[in-house]
Amino acid sequence: MGIGLGIVLLVIGLVFALGAIDLPASIDDVVASETLGWILVAVGVLAIVLALVMNAQRARTTHVVDDRRPPPQV
Template sequence: MGIGLGIVLLVIGLILATDAVSLPSSWQDHIDGNTLGWILIIVGALAIILALVMNAQRSRTTHVEERRTDQPPPPRV
């Protein structure tokens, strides 16, 4: 789920919410296109926000590298 998926859901939701395209007649008896459009708008916006938050967290992380060798430890004096 990334920014691209959020944008696609947002665009499809806006198309359905503004009645630019109507659903097939067999679907209109069971599904309201306007309500489905608003649901997709909300889900798309949440997907975009979630992707941005996850990318921000990923950029703040630090990585520690631990190296081990097969040599014996140096003698103590």
């Protein structure tokens, strides 16, 4: 999951949580759209935080190269 997926989940969750769209009654009886929205918001924030933490760890990694070539011959 990257930052983009986290932002998409966050936006979809806010749309459901704040009631920006009205779902049909047949779907609204089965799924509580407000609860689903807040769950998607939490998952979106978690995805963004995890992506940022993983990216920060990747940036701090150092690589050591051990070069064992024989000395040049004169």
